Amino acid sequence: MIIDEQVLQDRSAILAAVGHHPFARHALGGRPPVRGYQRDGAVLWLVPPEHGPAGCAIGPAEPALEICVALAADGVLRSGHRLHLPRHDHGLLVDRLAVAEHSDWDFHWTDTRPPAQPDEQPVVRLTAADQPALAALVEESFPSSTARPGDPRVVDWYGIRIGDRLVACGADRSQGDIGFIAGLTVAPDQRGRGLGASLTAGMTRALLARHDTVGLGVYTHNVGAARLYRRLGYTFTLPLSSIRLA
Numbered sequence: 001m002i003i004d005e006q007v008l009q010d011r012s013a014i015l016a017a018v019g020h021h022p023f024a025r026h027a028l029g030g031r032p033p034v035r036g037y038q039r040d041g042a043v044l045w046l047v048p049p050e051h052g053p054a055g056c057a058i059g060p061a062e063p064a065l066e067i068c069v070a071l072a073a074d075g076v077l078r079s080g081h082r083l084h085l086p087r088h089d090h091g092l093l094v095d096r097l098a099v100a101e102h103s104d105w106d107f108h109w110t111d112t113r114p115p116a117q118p119d120e121q122p123v124v125r126l127t128a129a130d131q132p133a134l135a136a137l138v139e140e141s142f143p144s145s146t147a148r149p150g151d152p153r154v155v156d157w158y159g160i161r162i163g164d165r166l167v168a169c170g171a172d173r174s175q176g177d178i179g180f181i182a183g184l185t186v187a188p189d190q191r192g193r194g195l196g197a198s199l200t201a202g203m204t205r206a207l208l209a210r211h212d213t214v215g216l217g218v219y220t221h222n223v224g225a226a227r228l229y230r231r232l233g234y235t236f237t238l239p240l241s242s243i244r245l246a
Contacts, residue, residue: 029175079245110204110233171183181215
């Protein structure tokens with residue numbers, strides 16, 4: 001059960017409660033009115049699920065999970081809702097919440113321009129004329145990507161060309177005052193040449209020209225990518241677990 005003293009009524013109250021954390025600034029973005037809940041140092045906020053995950057949380061995992069259990073008991077959280085929560089073991093939810101999917105990832109962020117990379121290739125902003133090549137590259141090199149041409153969350157696409165061929169691409173999915181990079185990928189036959197570093201560095205500089213902070217997400221099993229991002233200045237990390245309720 002949620003009591004009134006634990007309710008945060010709007011975006012500004014939520015941001016104040018989490019110390020304007022970059023993840024909260026990104027996740028809240030310019031979304032519609034939200035409601036937040038706090039308990040024992042954890043803060044969880046909800047948005048209409050059509051705008052992305054139904055909820056996100058920052059703070060200790062156990063009280064964040066307690067909030068989820070209480071909201072599910074009240075009928076606020078329902079089957080199919082997705083949540084980004086503080087990192088936790090899947091076993092903590094057994095007999096408390098029915099979970100269909102569980103994955104661990106890290107939110108990394110930086111406020112520093114990356115250094116020049118060895119043999120760095122120029123990164124360009126893509127246009128409508130690049131959409132067919134962009135769609136083909138994403139389908140070939142990153143078919144499970146959630147960032148796709150036509151995605152309304154994407155502000156811009158960036159890429160690297162070798163000659164006339166698009167060989168690397170990434171999506172600018174910035175929200176509010178936080179830049180956010182998603183869907184980074186390189187053509188399979190062009191990997192191992194530093195194009196991922198060139199793309200990430202170039203996009204980070206471009207987004208830092210408009211935002212004070214840039215973030216990106218990395219699944220915990222993608223050790224090589226995490227190592228690259230740390231080298232490029234993404235040294236701040238928030239461990240998260242994403243779940244989908246059954």
